[in-house]
Amino acid sequence: MSMCAEDRLALRLAIARLSFLSFAEKKLLEKKLDTVSRLALLSIDDLSFAIGRVINTRMWKPDVIEKRAERDMRLMEVLHIGCMFYDDERRPPLLDEIYDPPFALFYRGDPAVLSKPCAAVVGTRRPTGNGMRCTRELAFELAEAGFTVVSGLALGTDACAHAGTLLSSKGKTAAVLGSGVDTVSPASNKKIAAALLEAGGCIVGEYAPETAAEKWHFPQRNRLISALSLVTVVTEAPAGSGALITADFALEQNRELCFHECALSYPAVSAGAAGAGEHTGERAQKRAKAGREYRSVDRYIEEGARLIKNANDVIALLT
Known part of the structure; x- marks a missing residue:
């Protein structure tokens, strides 16, 4: 250089x-x-x-x-971390369509997978057994259809989405982090991170090396998950969860939004217990201050979000 x-x-x-x-x-x-x-x-x-x-x-x-x-x-040299700035030809063009895009995008692995058709698969950190199965199946089917599956490498649904993608011989998946890409948290997902890199996927984020994950990083991270993707699919998510923040960003960014049918039977929704799972009063207050409405999955569907049961339904939505 x-x-x-x-x-x-x-x-x-x-x-x-x-x-x-x-x-x-x-x-x-x-x-x-x-x-x-x-x-x-x-x-x-x-x-x-x-x-x-x-x-x-x-x-x-x-x-x-x-x-x-x-x-x-x-x-970056020692850890083989790359960086795409806003004027890099390799940068996913969908990022240019959003409000306040990232100035820099750090990555490990192959960033080319982000310029292929991407589908985000997100949901709760506390999925049910049925939710985990549906997430893996959906991610596998999307990978078989040629999509890069994008998620956040968190516990629960995210881990299932990445793992389901890797079951496909064609599977490419991208993990968007709320920390530096040199740090995988939780540690239990390090094996998935290594596997997705070995399979030709990538780990990406807008935070520089050695940047610790902060609470306010995750809404920022969520906006990138939806921004990189033509469609965001939510499997299971209680009202107030981070997955529904991603859903809000998808709508704001004029992306397709849909919910897997398993979302309707998630306990925190079917029981009407918006306070179950990941919901907290503190998060609700912050959300209200930010001007965001606090909605359940049912409300999104009532307002026009599509309900899907497999990858074919997702593909039909995009054609």
Whole structure:
């Protein structure tokens, strides 16, 4: 890598870590600078002036930004982590259609699978036995039909979606993380992560190496799961679950949204117990403050979301 290319990469990696800036603000800042050392000279007032709004954050730490960028480059080389910035030709074109797309997309494995037709399969971390079976079957069928199955490598439904895809000889699956792609959490899913990489899939996310998973990262992660996919399929999910946040993003991004028929018999739905499973009062309050309506699976279906039973129904929805 030439010195000029290395300088540019360091600057871009440093800007990618500025999570308090929007995509447009990161691009604007990049245009005004040529090296990360120039970025490190900026005060918070300078940064505010550069992007055209007042920034009030404790996350701006210019004294460590150069060393952090250098460490990111070393880790990426050692751990075989790649990065697609917003102008990379390999970047999935669907990302350009959403509000505030990622400035950078870090990955391990083959990112080409993200540019093929993708279908997201998501749901609760506490699926029933029937839900696990239906998720594996659906993911397998989608893989057989040539889709890359996208999920979040979490416990429960996500793990079943990735595992079901890998049962197909054609199976390619992508895991979108809410942390750096060098960190797989929970540890129990490390075998699935290794298997999906070996099968030619990829692990992807917008967070730089050594970034720990934070609660607020997961809604951000969910928007990428739906953004990468032509269709989002929810298997089982109680009201207030992260899977339904993904469903909301799919609707906002003008993607197809459907629910597997097994969703209707999930206990937290059929019993009318919106407080069961993953629902918490704290999450409901945050959701209300964000202006999001707190809906059950039944409500989504009443409002027009499709009900499906297999991959053929999903394919018919897209044709």
